[in-house]
Amino acid sequence: MPALVGFLWLISYWLIGEVVVHFTGLPVSSGVVGMLLLSITLALHGRVPGSIAAAAQPLIALLAMLIMPGVVGVFFILDELAGQWPAILCALVVGTLLSVTTTLWLLKRLMESQHAR
Template sequence: MTLLRGFLWLLGFQLLGQLAVEWLSLPVSHAMAGLLLLLVWLLVTRRLNEGVAAASQALIPLLAMLIMPGVVGVFFVIDEFAGHWTAVMLALVLGTLLSVLTTLWLMRRFMPGGAASVDTEEPRP
Protein backbone atom coordinates (compact mmCIF):
# COMPACT_ATOMS: atom_id res chain seq x y z
CA MET A 1 0.00 0.00 0.00
CA THR A 2 2.95 2.32 0.67
CA LEU A 3 4.14 2.01 -2.93
CA LEU A 4 0.69 2.84 -4.31
CA ARG A 5 0.42 5.83 -1.98
CA GLY A 6 3.82 7.03 -3.22
CA PHE A 7 2.81 6.75 -6.87
CA LEU A 8 -0.34 8.72 -6.09
CA TRP A 9 1.78 11.46 -4.47
CA LEU A 10 4.03 11.59 -7.55
CA LEU A 11 1.03 11.65 -9.88
CA GLY A 12 -0.56 14.40 -7.78
CA PHE A 13 2.53 16.58 -8.09
CA GLN A 14 2.65 15.95 -11.83
CA LEU A 15 -0.98 17.07 -12.10
CA LEU A 16 -0.22 20.15 -10.00
CA GLY A 17 2.66 20.87 -12.35
CA GLN A 18 0.34 20.55 -15.32
CA LEU A 19 -2.12 22.97 -13.75
CA ALA A 20 0.65 25.46 -12.95
CA VAL A 21 2.04 25.32 -16.50
CA GLU A 22 -1.39 25.73 -18.08
CA TRP A 23 -2.58 28.55 -15.80
CA LEU A 24 0.69 30.50 -15.74
CA SER A 25 1.79 29.71 -19.34
CA LEU A 26 5.21 28.59 -18.10
CA PRO A 27 7.81 27.51 -20.70
CA VAL A 28 8.60 24.18 -18.97
CA SER A 29 7.18 20.70 -19.29
CA HIS A 30 4.37 19.60 -17.01
CA ALA A 31 6.44 16.84 -15.47
CA MET A 32 9.35 19.20 -14.75
CA ALA A 33 7.03 21.69 -13.07
CA GLY A 34 5.61 18.85 -10.98
CA LEU A 35 9.11 17.75 -9.97
CA LEU A 36 9.98 21.32 -9.00
CA LEU A 37 6.81 21.52 -6.90
CA LEU A 38 7.75 18.20 -5.27
CA LEU A 39 11.23 19.57 -4.53
CA VAL A 40 9.75 22.69 -2.93
CA TRP A 41 7.41 20.52 -0.86
CA LEU A 42 10.29 18.32 0.30
CA LEU A 43 12.39 21.38 1.20
CA VAL A 44 9.53 22.97 3.14
CA THR A 45 8.54 19.86 5.08
CA ARG A 46 12.17 18.77 5.65
CA ARG A 47 11.19 15.10 5.60
CA LEU A 48 10.83 12.43 2.97
CA ASN A 49 7.46 10.75 2.65
CA GLU A 50 7.90 6.97 2.95
CA GLY A 51 5.57 6.32 0.03
CA VAL A 52 7.36 8.77 -2.25
CA ALA A 53 10.69 7.15 -1.36
CA ALA A 54 9.35 3.67 -2.12
CA ALA A 55 7.84 4.77 -5.45
CA SER A 56 11.03 6.59 -6.42
CA GLN A 57 13.16 3.53 -5.69
CA ALA A 58 10.84 1.43 -7.83
CA LEU A 59 11.22 3.87 -10.76
CA ILE A 60 15.03 4.08 -10.76
CA PRO A 61 15.56 0.78 -12.68
CA LEU A 62 13.09 2.04 -15.30
CA LEU A 63 14.85 5.36 -15.80
CA ALA A 64 16.18 4.48 -19.25
CA MET A 65 12.68 3.58 -20.43
CA LEU A 66 11.30 6.85 -19.02
CA ILE A 67 13.85 8.85 -21.05
CA MET A 68 13.38 6.84 -24.25
CA PRO A 69 10.23 8.62 -25.62
CA GLY A 70 12.07 11.94 -25.76
CA VAL A 71 15.01 10.38 -27.55
CA VAL A 72 12.73 8.66 -30.05
CA GLY A 73 10.86 11.92 -30.60
CA VAL A 74 14.03 13.48 -32.06
CA PHE A 75 13.64 11.30 -35.14
CA PHE A 76 10.38 13.07 -35.99
CA VAL A 77 12.05 16.50 -36.07
CA ILE A 78 15.40 15.45 -37.54
CA ASP A 79 14.88 17.60 -40.65
CA GLU A 80 14.93 20.73 -38.50
CA PHE A 81 18.56 19.99 -37.53
CA ALA A 82 19.84 20.32 -41.11
CA GLY A 83 22.81 22.68 -41.14
CA HIS A 84 23.12 22.71 -37.35
CA TRP A 85 24.99 19.43 -36.80
CA THR A 86 28.07 21.08 -35.30
CA ALA A 87 25.99 22.83 -32.66
CA VAL A 88 23.95 19.68 -31.97
CA MET A 89 27.05 17.51 -31.56
CA LEU A 90 28.75 20.10 -29.37
CA ALA A 91 25.64 20.36 -27.20
CA LEU A 92 25.39 16.57 -26.92
CA VAL A 93 29.05 16.09 -26.00
CA LEU A 94 29.19 19.00 -23.53
CA GLY A 95 25.81 18.13 -22.06
CA THR A 96 26.80 14.51 -21.54
CA LEU A 97 30.15 15.48 -20.03
CA LEU A 98 28.58 18.01 -17.65
CA SER A 99 25.88 15.54 -16.70
CA VAL A 100 28.40 12.81 -15.87
CA LEU A 101 30.64 15.20 -13.92
CA THR A 102 27.69 16.59 -11.96
CA THR A 103 26.45 13.10 -11.15
CA LEU A 104 29.93 12.05 -10.02
CA TRP A 105 30.30 15.13 -7.83
CA LEU A 106 26.87 14.64 -6.23
CA MET A 107 27.52 10.94 -5.66
CA ARG A 108 30.87 11.63 -3.96
CA ARG A 109 29.33 14.44 -1.92
CA PHE A 110 26.29 12.60 -0.61
CA MET A 111 27.32 8.93 -0.43
CA PRO A 112 27.84 7.82 3.17
CA GLY A 113 31.52 7.34 3.93
CA GLY A 114 32.60 8.92 0.65
CA ALA A 115 35.32 7.65 -1.66
CA ALA A 116 38.10 9.05 0.55
CA SER A 117 37.38 6.62 3.39
CA VAL A 118 37.55 3.65 1.01
CA ASP A 119 40.93 4.72 -0.40
CA THR A 120 42.55 5.24 3.03
CA GLU A 121 41.61 1.90 4.52
CA GLU A 122 44.54 -0.20 5.60
CA PRO A 123 44.64 -3.77 4.30
CA ARG A 124 43.79 -6.44 6.81
CA PRO A 125 46.45 -9.06 7.57
Protein backbone atom coordinates (compact mmCIF):
# COMPACT_ATOMS: atom_id res chain seq x y z
CA MET A 1 0.00 0.00 0.00
CA PRO A 2 2.82 2.54 0.61
CA ALA A 3 3.78 2.17 -3.07
CA LEU A 4 0.23 3.15 -4.04
CA VAL A 5 0.37 6.24 -1.81
CA GLY A 6 3.70 7.18 -3.39
CA PHE A 7 2.32 6.58 -6.87
CA LEU A 8 -0.59 8.91 -6.13
CA TRP A 9 1.94 11.56 -5.06
CA LEU A 10 3.89 11.15 -8.32
CA ILE A 11 0.71 11.43 -10.38
CA SER A 12 -0.38 14.49 -8.39
CA TYR A 13 2.95 16.23 -9.00
CA TRP A 14 2.66 15.46 -12.70
CA LEU A 15 -0.87 16.88 -12.77
CA ILE A 16 0.31 20.01 -10.93
CA GLY A 17 3.03 20.27 -13.58
CA GLU A 18 0.37 20.04 -16.28
CA VAL A 19 -1.60 22.90 -14.73
CA VAL A 20 1.53 25.03 -14.22
CA VAL A 21 2.61 24.51 -17.84
CA HIS A 22 -0.88 25.33 -19.09
CA PHE A 23 -1.18 28.60 -17.18
CA THR A 24 2.39 29.87 -17.52
CA GLY A 25 2.93 28.76 -21.12
CA LEU A 26 6.44 27.62 -20.13
CA PRO A 27 8.07 25.60 -22.92
CA VAL A 28 8.82 22.75 -20.48
CA SER A 29 7.14 19.36 -20.11
CA SER A 30 4.81 18.65 -17.16
CA GLY A 31 7.09 15.80 -16.05
CA VAL A 32 10.08 18.14 -15.63
CA VAL A 33 8.02 20.65 -13.62
CA GLY A 34 6.72 17.80 -11.44
CA MET A 35 10.26 16.44 -10.99
CA LEU A 36 11.61 19.82 -9.86
CA LEU A 37 8.65 20.33 -7.47
CA LEU A 38 9.22 16.84 -6.03
CA SER A 39 12.93 17.41 -5.40
CA ILE A 40 12.21 20.82 -3.82
CA THR A 41 9.59 19.20 -1.57
CA LEU A 42 12.06 16.47 -0.56
CA ALA A 43 14.77 19.05 0.15
CA LEU A 44 12.37 21.02 2.39
CA HIS A 45 11.25 17.80 4.08
CA GLY A 46 14.88 16.71 4.60
CA ARG A 47 14.41 13.04 3.72
CA VAL A 48 12.68 10.70 1.27
CA PRO A 49 9.40 9.29 2.70
CA GLY A 50 9.11 5.50 2.37
CA SER A 51 6.01 5.77 0.20
CA ILE A 52 7.75 7.93 -2.42
CA ALA A 53 10.77 5.61 -2.52
CA ALA A 54 8.49 2.56 -2.83
CA ALA A 55 6.83 4.03 -5.93
CA ALA A 56 9.80 5.88 -7.47
CA GLN A 57 12.38 3.08 -7.38
CA PRO A 58 10.43 0.48 -9.40
CA LEU A 59 9.27 3.14 -11.87
CA ILE A 60 12.83 4.34 -12.47
CA ALA A 61 13.98 0.73 -12.88
CA LEU A 62 11.30 0.30 -15.57
CA LEU A 63 12.18 3.46 -17.52
CA ALA A 64 13.97 1.48 -20.23
CA MET A 65 10.84 -0.58 -20.80
CA LEU A 66 8.57 2.47 -20.86
CA ILE A 67 10.53 4.07 -23.71
CA MET A 68 10.70 0.84 -25.75
CA PRO A 69 7.54 1.45 -27.82
CA GLY A 70 9.19 4.73 -28.91
CA VAL A 71 12.62 3.20 -29.58
CA VAL A 72 11.05 0.59 -31.88
CA GLY A 73 9.74 3.48 -33.98
CA VAL A 74 13.25 4.26 -35.23
CA PHE A 75 13.26 1.04 -37.29
CA PHE A 76 10.09 2.17 -39.03
CA ILE A 77 11.50 5.54 -40.14
CA LEU A 78 14.69 4.06 -41.65
CA ASP A 79 13.29 4.41 -45.20
CA GLU A 80 11.67 7.77 -44.54
CA LEU A 81 15.05 9.30 -43.69
CA ALA A 82 17.05 7.41 -46.32
CA GLY A 83 19.96 9.53 -47.51
CA GLN A 84 19.99 11.51 -44.25
CA TRP A 85 21.60 8.80 -42.14
CA PRO A 86 25.29 9.55 -42.92
CA ALA A 87 24.79 13.17 -41.75
CA ILE A 88 22.84 12.05 -38.67
CA LEU A 89 25.40 9.46 -37.61
CA CYS A 90 28.30 11.81 -38.29
CA ALA A 91 26.65 14.55 -36.20
CA LEU A 92 26.01 12.15 -33.32
CA VAL A 93 29.38 10.40 -33.25
CA VAL A 94 31.66 13.38 -33.97
CA GLY A 95 29.47 15.66 -31.83
CA THR A 96 29.67 13.26 -28.90
CA LEU A 97 33.45 12.85 -29.27
CA LEU A 98 33.87 16.63 -29.18
CA SER A 99 31.51 17.18 -26.25
CA VAL A 100 32.98 14.37 -24.13
CA THR A 101 36.46 15.82 -24.64
CA THR A 102 35.26 19.35 -23.85
CA THR A 103 33.51 18.26 -20.64
CA LEU A 104 36.54 16.31 -19.36
CA TRP A 105 39.00 19.08 -20.17
CA LEU A 106 36.79 21.88 -18.79
CA LEU A 107 35.96 20.17 -15.48
CA LYS A 108 39.62 19.20 -14.98
CA ARG A 109 40.72 22.83 -15.49
CA LEU A 110 37.98 24.14 -13.16
CA MET A 111 38.81 21.65 -10.41
CA GLU A 112 42.52 22.43 -10.65
CA SER A 113 41.84 26.14 -10.28
CA GLN A 114 39.63 25.39 -7.24
CA HIS A 115 42.45 23.42 -5.59
CA ALA A 116 44.97 26.13 -6.43
CA ARG A 117 43.12 28.59 -4.21
